[in-house]
Amino acid sequence: xxxxGWRFDHSYARLPEVMFARAAPARARAPxxxxxxxxxxxxxxxxxxxxxxxxxxxxxxxNALPEGSLPIAQxxxxxxxxxxxxxxxxxxLLVGEHLCPDGRRVDIQFKGSGPTPxxxxxxxxxxxxxxxxxxxxxxxMHALGIPTTRSLAVVATGEAVFRESLLDGxxxxxxxxxxxxxxxxxxxxARNEPELLAALTDYTIAxxxxxxxxxxxxxxxxxxxxxxxxxxxxVQWLRVGFIHGVMNTDNMSLxxxxxxxxxxxxxxxYDPGTAFSSIDHxxxxxxxxxxxxxxxxxxxxxxxxLPAIDPDPDHALALAEAAINRFADLYRAxxxxxxxxxxxxxxxxxxxxxLISDFLDWMRDSDADxxxxxxxxxxxxxxxxxxxxxxxxxxxxxxxxxxxQNDSWSVGVARDQMRASNPIYIARNHQVEAALDxxxxxxxxxxxxxxxxxxxxxxxxxxxxxAAYAAAAPDGGRSHQxxxxx
Ligand code: AMP
Ligand code: MG
Numbered sequence: 001x002x003x004x005g006w007r008f009d010h011s012y013a014r015l016p017e018v019m020f021a022r023a024a025p026a027r028a029r030a031p032x033x034x035x036x037x038x039x040x041x042x043x044x045x046x047x048x049x050x051x052x053x054x055x056x057x058x059x060x061x062x063n064a065l066p067e068g069s070l071p072i073a074q075x076x077x078x079x080x081x082x083x084x085x086x087x088x089x090x091x092x093l094l095v096g097e098h099l100c101p102d103g104r105r106v107d108i109q110f111k112g113s114g115p116t117p118x119x120x121x122x123x124x125x126x127x128x129x130x131x132x133x134x135x136x137x138x139x140x141m142h143a144l145g146i147p148t149t150r151s152l153a154v155v156a157t158g159e160a161v162f163r164e165s166l167l168d169g170x171x172x173x174x175x176x177x178x179x180x181x182x183x184x185x186x187x188x189x190a191r192n193e194p195e196l197l198a199a200l201t202d203y204t205i206a207x208x209x210x211x212x213x214x215x216x217x218x219x220x221x222x223x224x225x226x227x228x229x230x231x232x233x234x235v236q237w238l239r240v241g242f243i244h245g246v247m248n249t250d251n252m253s254l255x256x257x258x259x260x261x262x263x264x265x266x267x268x269x270y271d272p273g274t275a276f277s278s279i280d281h282x283x284x285x286x287x288x289x290x291x292x293x294x295x296x297x298x299x300x301x302x303x304x305x306l307p308a309i310d311p312d313p314d315h316a317l318a319l320a321e322a323a324i325n326r327f328a329d330l331y332r333a334x335x336x337x338x339x340x341x342x343x344x345x346x347x348x349x350x351x352x353x354x355l356i357s358d359f360l361d362w363m364r365d366s367d368a369d370x371x372x373x374x375x376x377x378x379x380x381x382x383x384x385x386x387x388x389x390x391x392x393x394x395x396x397x398x399x400x401x402x403x404x405q406n407d408s409w410s411v412g413v414a415r416d417q418m419r420a421s422n423p424i425y426i427a428r429n430h431q432v433e434a435a436l437d438x439x440x441x442x443x444x445x446x447x448x449x450x451x452x453x454x455x456x457x458x459x460x461x462x463x464x465x466x467a468a469y470a471a472a473a474p475d476g477g478r479s480h481q482x483x484x485x486x
Pocket of ligand 1: 087120121125251
């Protein structure tokens with residue numbers, strides 16, 4: 001067995017047994033390492049450089065489980081498109097929590113490793129294309145500075161999975177702060193066992209929000225801390241035009257990471273009502289609906305926590321409601337601050353919100369690309385002919401410049417702030433699709449995907465020769481549709 005330096009512990013598996021089920025990964029017929037994330041491995045303290053790719057493929061398909069692992073499927077519930085369901089890991093296994101040299105504890109999860117007791121009618125498998133998609137989008141998000149699960153590897157299993165057609169099967173190794181979700185608490189709440197709720201609350205606090213243990217009401221402090229982190233996360237999504245696509249409560253991580261890259265995509269042409277997912281007919285998870293949905297999901301979390309907040313249900317409800325109601329203000333304040341950063345404005349001036357919304361309105365009315373419209377404002381990039389050709393933009397530009405001149409910030413700080421807020425390169429849908437088509441096609445050509453990864457790993461740095469990656473899709477991405485990984 002290859003040893004690459006795993007140091008596993010299994011704190012989640014020490015919770016009561018109803019929280020998980022033991023399960024073994026299915027045997028992969030011919031595992032082949034497709035992608036391996038060397039930089040991530042190094043940051044986890046793993047020594048994979050010298051490892052033989054065959055041995056890594058055997059390990060990361062689950063055929064030769066890493067030393068010290070204890071594969072379990074986690075139990076959880078969730079509201080999917082508003083409807084409650086008991087779920088659980090139907091196609092994923094937590095193989096252990098790796099203890100990094102820097103003291104971090106991260107979940108190592110195989111996604112697509114075969115059926116579990118929670119698979120219901122599913123086959124427990126994943127197809128290569130969607131796993132490569134999670135890999136590239138999660139890398140892009142990480143490089144953009146947005147909290148996210150990471151992808152350590154994708155291994156093709158050498159077996160076909162049946163979707164609409166026969167596809168290559170794959171296992172993704174996912175690295176996460178944890179896989180505790182809003183849905184984990186909903187599962188416990190549905191069982192109506194106060195001790196179990198107390199155990200999960202204590203566990204979550206100890207693992208992610210240790211300061212809350214000192215609070216007068218730890219469960220309420222946990223709720224407030226999770227609300228805080230989600231508000232920050234969703235603001236960051238809006239900063240870069242990210243649309244999650246399936247913000248069910250089982251896909252909302254309590255540690256504040258972006259999780260479960262299914263039908264997600266980056267917004268291109270600015271239409272705030274954009275939803276890409278083929279299964280989201282009601283546009284529940286549209287771009288501009290994400291903060292509202294986050295608050296709705298957090299309300300489900302609060303409900304599940306109620307008995308831990310106060311023994312008196314009415315009092316618990318009043319406290320939880322007050323916390324949930326603060327989300328909107330918190331979110332709004334951070335959103336305005338985020339937009340100020342994108343425009344390079346410091347401090348607060350009257351008219352800032354109008355300046356921001358007028359720019360967005362211009363963007364919407366002119367079918368402009370979200371990423372490129374902001375990037376155009378970055379130092380040295382404004383295009384004079386464009387201003388001449390577009391009087392509305394030119395008028396806005398005059399107001400914006402005037403606001404900048406009255407600013408106490410030094411020009412240098414404002415410039416840095418904008419460059420750090422407005423990416424040049426996002427993972428554009430047509431580029432992602434082209435790279436995945438090449439990788440999953442008969443030739444298995446990984447070069448376009450590797451090239452795309454290089455581009456999105458340095459999103460803020462404009463580089464020669466990469467104009468195609470910054471170009472808007474010919475139709476603004478209008479026709480784009482995304483599909484669930486299932
Ligand atoms: P997701 O939409 O990927 O977050 O998945 C929602 C639920 O469906 C989770 O409980 C998954 O484990 C389960 N699931 C998704 N795909 C499959 C599959 N192919 N086989 C079994 N369960 C699945
Ligand atoms: Mg999920």
